[in-house]
Amino acid sequence: MGAKVLNEDGTGQHGEIQNVYYDKPSKDFVRGYMFDIASGATQMPGYAALVAIGAHGEMLASEKNYVDLDPEARDAFGLPKARMHLEWGENELAMLRDMHEKCEAVLEAAGGKVLGSRRCGGKPFFDGENLVGTVRMGNDPKRSVLNSRNQCHDVRNLWVFDGASFTSFCEKNPTLTVNAVAMRAADHLVEALRRGDI
Numbered sequence: 001m002g003a004k005v006l007n008e009d010g011t012g013q014h015g016e017i018q019n020v021y022y023d024k025p026s027k028d029f030v031r032g033y034m035f036d037i038a039s040g041a042t043q044m045p046g047y048a049a050l051v052a053i054g055a056h057g058e059m060l061a062s063e064k065n066y067v068d069l070d071p072e073a074r075d076a077f078g079l080p081k082a083r084m085h086l087e088w089g090e091n092e093l094a095m096l097r098d099m100h101e102k103c104e105a106v107l108e109a110a111g112g113k114v115l116g117s118r119r120c121g122g123k124p125f126f127d128g129e130n131l132v133g134t135v136r137m138g139n140d141p142k143r144s145v146l147n148s149r150n151q152c153h154d155v156r157n158l159w160v161f162d163g164a165s166f167t168s169f170c171e172k173n174p175t176l177t178v179n180a181v182a183m184r185a186a187d188h189l190v191e192a193l194r195r196g197d198i
Contacts, residue, residue, distance in 0.1 A: 015039075019171050020102070029094040033057025033171045035106065051112055055099040057171045059092055067134045130174050132163035149192075150185035157198045159189050 021032035039051040059065075064087040069080035088096075104114050138144025141153035146165050152158035161182040163174050170177075192198050 026098065028098060029091045031058040033095060033099055053103045053107055055103055057095045059169055060089060061168045062089055132166035132169050132174055135160055135164040136167045137165040149188035159185055161185055
């Protein structure tokens with residue numbers, strides 16, 4: 001603080017600290033979360049740079065969280081709009097409290113001063129960058145949309161190649177797992193086409 005302001009934005013994102021609870025689970029919640037760290041000089045008088053730290057963790061699968069069709073709202077084509085039902089469980093809320101505490105502790109341990117926090121009224125902030133779920137993979141057609149090959153149980157020629165098949169969102173960025181699942185599903189699709197199964 002108090003250093004000369006530089007006209008240079010720096011590298012911005014990314015620094016990451018992986019799940020700090022991987023080896024030693026928390027007593028207050030299951031699973032864990034990771035930190036995302038961003039920095040860079042800004043054009044704010046009196047500050048050389050700002051550092052932001054945030055965290056994202058796993059939301060456990062719950063029967064209370066699902067997507068259905070709205071009985072009233074319609075889109076531009078007259079079709080029912082999707083409606084999301086979402087409840088934060090006690091596990092997510094306990095994790096959120098720990099996230100706030102640890103994010104501030106990391107900044108202060110590095111010599112920083114906490115200037116503000118996005119607390120979102122005690123509920124997790126939903127950024128929507130890495131959405132997964134809604135057409136879960138599973139063996140039981142009554143409880144899942146896709147089979148183990150990412151093929152729809154009810155529509156043989158429908159395959160899903162993104163993160164929608166996930167039953168939960170882990171604390172890591174899902175991109176590489178989405179790629180791996182898509183490549184695996186593509187192999188199954190090619191085999192099904194060769195056999196004439198679709």
